[in-house]
Amino acid sequence: MTDVSNSGKLGEPLERLDGPAKVTGTARYAFEQPVDDPLYLHPLQADIARGRVVRIDTSPAEALSGVHTVLTHENAESLSSRVDVELAVLQSPEIGYRGQVIGAVVADTQEIAAHAAGLVEVTYERHPHDTVFRSDDEIVYTPDGSNPMIGEDLDRGDVDEALAAAEYAVDATYTTPAEYNNPMEPHATIAVWESAELTLYDSNQGSYTVRDMIAPTLGMDPQRVHVFAPHVGGGFGSKGVPHAHVMLAALAARKLEGRPVKCALSRRQMFSLVGYRPPTRQRVRLGADSAGRLTATEHSALEQTARVKEYAEQSASAARNMYVSANRRITNELAVLDVPVPTWMRAPGEAGGMYALETAMDEMALTCGVDPVEFRVRNEPERAPESGLPFSSRNLVSCLRQGAEMFGWNDRDPEPGVRRENGWLSGTGVAAATFPSFSIPGSKATIGYEPGGYYRVEIGAVDLGTGSRTALSQIAAEALEVPVEAVRLHLGSTEQPRASIAGGSSGTASWGSTIVQAAREFRAEHGAEPAEGAETTAEAAANPAAGEYAMNAYGAQFAEVAVNADSGEIRVPRMLGVFAAGRIVNARTARSQFLGGMTMGLSMALHEHGVLDGRFGHVVNHDLAGYHVAGNADVGSVEVSWLDEHDPHVNPMGIKGIGEIGIVGVAAAIGNAARHATGIRVRELPLTPEKFLI
Amino acid sequence: MDAEITLRVDGQRRTLSVDTRTTLLDALRERMGVTSPKKGCDHGQCGACTVLLDGRRATSCLTFAVANDDSEVVTAEGLAEDERPHPVQQAFLDNDGFQCGYCTPGQICSAVGMLDEVKAGWPSHVTEDLDEPPELDDEEIRERMSGNLCRCGAYANIVSAIREAAE
Amino acid sequence: MKPFDYQRADDADSAIATVSGDPEARYIGGGTNLVDHMKLGITEPGKLVDITRLPYDSVEALPGGGVRIGATVRNSDLAASHVIRQRYPVLAQALLAGASGQLRNLATTGGNLLQRTRCSYFQDTSTPCNKREPGTGCSALEGWNRYHAVLGASEHCVATNPSDMAVALAALDATVLVRGQEGQRRIPVTELHRLPGDEPERETVLEHGELITAVELPAPSESSRSTYRKVRDRASYAFALVSVAAVVEVSEGAISHARIALGGLAHKPWRATAAEEALRGAPATEETFRNAAEAELAEARALRDNAFKIPMTRNTLSAVLRELTRQEGA
Incomplete structure (x- = not known):
């Protein structure tokens, strides 16, 4: 069923569209999004591998000037869903692995938050743990x-x-x-809570995946959760699903409404919090x-x-x-x-x-x-x-x-x-x-014809650094039979139509098929010379050859x-x-x-x-x-x-x-x-x- | 404890009050909005924060801002002139010397600083004859660029980019 | 990191007086190790005295043929210095084998000498460490100790010194110049660092407030050959598993003089006196090299993960000696 003609756009070694921004460093990643008057969150992690927190004394930390709150299981809000234990943070004193999140300090600066984190005193009840990988029957x-x-x-x-x-x-x-995946950009989130809407500037492999998992955990209508991943500094799988720090930032932002909360995991924290x-x-x-x-x-x-x-x-x-x-x-x-x-x-x-x-x-x-x-x-x-x-x-x-x-x-x-x-x-x-x-069904794309004679192509897919932005622009140009310069692709956020995760090497196939379908339907509806403002949204049909x-x-x-x-x-x-x-x-x-x-x-x-x-x-x-x-x-x-x-x-x-x-x-x-x-x-x-x- | 410092960043004089604990990297990124240098490890182990500090490449995460009062800082953003990329940046574009782009500004500052070091005749770990001016072959580039990690694995293209920019 | 006061020192005397008079004060040079440790919570100074603008930033020739290296000379400048490259290649090579270009541009000579172990447990305040918190125990002894010591360790600490430069200085018989409130003293570099014993928290013989101002190298012998060989996990930008600094003179097929220091094996740069003794006057043969290495390693004690360091050192030392004693054109 290969029926998109090879007219030269596909296969061409087009330079990365975000190349100039990346070689100058002006491409802004999640933690670099400009927000007003942010607070900084520093996660607290368990120092034992199994047991429970008996006492957590946050008062020395809270006494520091510039500290706004210290979240712990004692004061964190009760979450609507605890299905995903990585996201159900601070819901109990139980500890299931060393490095698990047991709290978070939120302060005016990173320096204060880090200092305060070191002042929190934790008393544990230690239980025997088993962490040695082996083939014993008992495990x-x-x-x-x-x-x-x-x-x-x-x-x-x-x-x-x-x-x-x-x-x-x-x-x-x-x-x-x-x-350990160790993408060069550490996992990071900025959470902004305003008028019962949560905005996350987040480093991830699927903004819709983040929304789909965060919204029910917080008991929110997904439409009120907005996720932006404009540039992502690699993921290799570890950014496929949101991890604890995203929830911490969201909870802190809800508690301290009005101030954006920034959280970037340290390289060390990544070894226990984002998978491997x-x-x-x-x-x-x-x-x-x-x-x-x-x-x-x-x-x-x-x-x-x-x-x-x-x-x-x-x-x-x-x-x-x-x-x-x-x-x-x-x-x-x-x-x-x-x-x-x-x-x-x-x-x-x-x-x-x-x-x-x-x-x-x-x-x-x-x-x-x-x-x-x-x-x-x-x-x-x-x-x-x-x-x-x-x-x-x-x-x-x-x-x-x-x-x-x-x-x-x-x-x-x-x-x-x-x-x-x-x-x-x-x-x-x-x-x-x-x-x-792999090809993951369910993505949608919108194509619109804009004043100035270019095609706006929207899909909520994330380019985690692979070049999706560039490849999808080529696919759109090919499918619309226009030069690549006539395509303006918008991706990376839940403001665009739903797209599947960037994972399993499925992205270009899944999103590309969607864009091809949208282009077909756009041409069918609006012809080769569309009027300004013409727009079509489409979803790719399932592959009949699957199975x-x-x-x-x-x-x-x-x-x-x-x-x-x-x-x-x-x-x-x-x-x-x-x-x-x-x-x-x-x-x-x-x-x-x-x-x-x-x-x-x-x-x-x-x-x-x-x-x-x-x-x-x-x-x-x-x-x-x-x-x-x-x-x-x-x-x-x-x-x-x-x-x-x-x-x-x-x-x-x-x-x-x-x-x-x-x-x-x-x-x-x-x-x-x-x-x-x-x-x-x-x-x-x-x-x-x-x-x-x- | 705060201290007032003045830095020249990408050609602009900036005076600001910083916590003595603030690193040069954090001062740039969080206080001055200069996010071209990246934080990849915060411990001098990845090179993403590399800037040109008084003309030399340096890890900006391992130096306090306060210790750099009156210094000149050039980031990858400042290397480009009037929207025109620096020759090293152009070579990275031409050779696809990056994917996600997060280590890239550090790679580029490092490459620019490194090429100056070669011009000044500095040897490296792989320079055979310490008395002779080094010749910048691929082995030399690889060794001299090893302080900049790239998880997307663009090293081979980074080496071609730098080889091309050096010519 | 707790808040601290920062001062830039204009003259050595007042810097020394300030630090000597305040147990919480520390000198800071390039900062590549201290800033790291402050972020990790390993050390929490209340005051930093920045010594990078003190007039210790040059490499000077000494009467008699030696050189004096200022304490604030950056590692990169020292490695690029012509006198070092020409007359002390082992030092230039050791410097260039350490860290990365952008770190060598910050790191200083004095700071490099005082850099602390990279033991993972030492660097992690959530695990016990006698060096960081005396009396809490050594986590590495029964833990992951692939990078740890096989020579001169104690039951209290099995950490290794991570410096490459210091290994070369040990083989060069360098002297460290130190100033304190009592005046100046000269310490052979081989005596600057301590073995851990029952006080692993004390890494050098320096007293609080003493400031390294320079390192002096004696004149090299014109007929000696030297080199630095570092074995590591990555081809670059990694700490040594094993390293060898050697300065050797051969006369009529026999080794007339050898100075050897080993890195990655002990709490200090390890001057291989037993190997030197075995080499002195012996013919430059494979058997001699091996015997010398075996003599030095006779007392080596392996831990769970680092037994390989013993054969790796034996082989590497032999290879270095083979290379240095090879006849030109042979």
């Missing part, structure tokens, strides 16, 4: 389903029998640590026949969840459909602990799950004596193994073949540990990538790794990603999305590790000096390429999401390359120097 259970809407475990054929009969077998356990990718322990068992074809696949994942709120990461889900295997068992279990609530982080499920699966695939390729690229090609399924549906398009093999050609893979000597230069051992590795092509095809993007990740033979230091001088992700809307911003995903994948491979101290229940390295993300010097040459993929089924534009697939497979490719360099197989992320010390 492990099987969830009803996992994120986003994946059903129960899968068990096809007889995996045990197939493994016993297999010519080659691999049985390995992989672990990934807690990883949960740690995983994954066992993968593969069986193959003498021809190097998989006969058995088992992927058993265990992830961490919080006792106060379930989050079920879907680490094993990719193995449902990635490769052929007549016998297949996919299980997902959770370990419930007194820890902060995990959430989405770029490619939840696939990022961690494909690290395990694609490392196991490398191990199996070596076991079978088949080249790792060739091994994957041999195990390419014709239809989606779980559902039996045809793929709307699946070009993994082409990605692997083209990547191998570009990377120089075909001359590779498979022998490990033999390439040494100036004290560094080098090697190369490959891994496959996949990510579902008839398996829809995913694919990719191949290649990495070159160097390991210092003395110190174990590991570097990644070269990466290549080749992707098949449908039609590319903007070659410039798309390349940056892939590049950014791959860079975060490198960061995941080498650095990221939230260390939880079980005695206290907190993340010990809760800042950017302790929790390393990749810096500039960690990243070498990164090449990005994509196939010209035509997918007639995914949506009217033929586009697939690209925000997440870039990270998938990178850690496996790097780990596989490190093994090729050194002969050492590491099955535990991150790949830090001590793991390669000889």
Whole structure:
């Protein structure tokens, strides 16, 4: 059903429309919105992992000049809904994890609020807590389903029998640590309460999501909650749903009506209040026949969840459909602990799950004596193994073949540990990538023809930094058959029509389809030469092909790794990603999305590790000096390429999401390359120097 | 405790009374409405707050405003002249050296300061010969820009942008 | 952060008198460590005396071939100084391996010497720490201690000194010039920092009110070679897991003189005297390097997460010695 003509607007490397404002810093993010006479809110957090607040003495804080209020469970208003425990702040003295919000100081300045926060005296009743991630029966259970809407475990054929009969077998356990989204812009909100209306300038991935969750919690008509996210400094999932600080700001603003209340979380506070990718322990068992074809696949994942709120990461889900295997068992279990609530982080499920699966695939390729690229090609399924549906398009093999050609893979000597230069051992590795092509229904867009001859396009979607503003303008121009300069796109707030969340790499597909539909209806109603003031609002029709095809993007990740033979230091001088992700809307911003995903994948491979101290229940390295993300010097040459993929089924534009697939497979490719360099197989992320010390 | 200070910010002389506890970053952002420098970590660990302080790149979150009385501050906003972007800014635009834009003003101030350091012959951790003037290859750019984190992962484009601006 | 009084010092004597006379007063230089600690609530001075405008901002040649580095010389200026680059490359390299460009532009020589440990528990007032609050216990001892000490630690504190510069200064036999109300004194840099013992809250031998005014380096030997090697988790902008500063002279295939200091391993820059002893007069061979490293590490004690530092140090020290003793053209 691809029927929007490729007249050149789609695919063009249009410069970011907000580029000039961003390079000068004049683009204003949530906390930077000009408001009159603001107050500053500083959250108070629990210093114990489980128990209750017995006494909270706020008087020393309140005695400070400039302090307006100290909110606690003793004086906070009773909320209308407590369904979401993250938002139901200050409703009881109970503490379910260390770092939970137990109060907030509101003062004239940040300095006073921070000082006052340190003066509040809290007495706790401590209860025993359990925060150590492990596979003990007493904390492990099987969830009803996992994120986003994946059903129960899968068990096809007889995996045990197939493994016993297999010519080659691999049985390995992989672990990934807690990883923290850490967008550069800390989570922040300004709450303004005026005439029973709440306005939130908020850093989020969906202004409507924020409204939908905040309004019922406050017992408000959603129409009276206005959310603006004009520019967002990244999110990668952690800004997908509102967290406690948004409610704190709203409650404080209601209490102190007339003064806007500003709250920006500190980097440290983010480690307990805005979610993280949960740690995983994954066992993968593969069986193959003498021809190097998989006969058995088992992927058993265990992830961490919080006792106060379930989050079920879907680490094993990719193995449902990635490769052929007549016998297949996919299980997902959770370990419930007194820890902060995990959430989405770029490619939840696939990022961690494909690290395990694609490392196991490398191990199996070596076991079978088949080249790792060739091994994957041999195990390419014709239809989606779980559902039996045809793929709307699946070009993994082409990605692997083209990547191998570009990377120089075909001359590779498979022998490990033999390439040494100036004290560094080098090697190369490959891994496959996949990510579902989601589209979320229900978004609306308005198109109006304005004096001056331009088209006003409105959609309440949030551009969290990916380039949606630019890509959607291109889609609108294409659909309206006008130059991009004739389109003025308005997005980011609940003042525009309802739009779905920027998550699951679904944004451009969902909102783009909506804009295409609105453009069609606009032209049908108002013709090619509309009158000034002509306006149409439309909602995208559901995709008739949904349910008839398996829809995913694919990719191949290649990495070159160097390991210092003395110190174990590991570097990644070269990466290549080749992707098949449908039609590319903007070659410039798309390349940056892939590049950014791959860079975060490198960061995941080498650095990221939230260390939880079980005695206290907190993340010990809760800042950017302790929790390393990749810096500039960690990243070498990164090449990005994509196939010209035509997918007639995914949506009217033929586009697939690209925000997440870039990270998938990178850690496996790097780990596989490190093994090729050194002969050492590491099955535990991150790949830090001590793991390669000889 | 308050103190009166005078700063020259992006060419404008500004006198204000600040709490001695206020950092230069917070004075700019919350007191003067200059929000081009960003707060990413507030502890000198990310570089988003980088400005040119008396001509040199510096983390504005780790210095008190009061200690910078009579200083000259240039932010990314002040680097652009009459709506015309600075060559480094133009190179960031041309090379798509950013996505969300939050680390970008700090990256750009850092790049401008760094290019001056190279011009002055300052070596870096990866400079082979400490006696010779450094040559600004990609490895040098990466090392010298490592104090500015970018979570969107635009490093490869940042390096091309700076390479281009340096030419 | 509690409110504080700020004063800009115009002359050293009055600054020293002010701080000496007020237990709540502190000097502030570049602020990169102190401002951080004040924000974290680790330290709460009532008064700051800003010493950055005192006349300690130059690098001067001394009669006899040494240099004097003023206490307020910024780390970036010191690393760029020609005399340091040419005659003390190990120091320039150590400075350039530390922090980031924008931090080195603020940080001073004196401040760098006095920077405090980056132990995560020390930096978090919600966890016990003997260094921050004597008597509360050491959280790192049984906690996350990957970055912690394997040499010279005590049951009260296993923190490491984070400075790169100080490791190079230790290998250069630098002397720290200190002024107090009683006058000036000279402290070998290797004696400036303390091991934790049962007083981990005392990191240096300085008394309250004493001000570092300069660091002096003796003249380098013309035939020595030196280097600084830092092993860290990120390629840049990360604290050391292990670092080695070494100054070595080779004469007729044997090591005539070696001065070695190790970073990331102890509560102070660790002068590797046992390794130096093992090297003196020995042939420049792989076996010698390894024996020297083993000699230094004989007393090393690993904690739960940092056992790797012992082989990492052994390998890195050997690699540094190999590099420094390599014959030109060989």
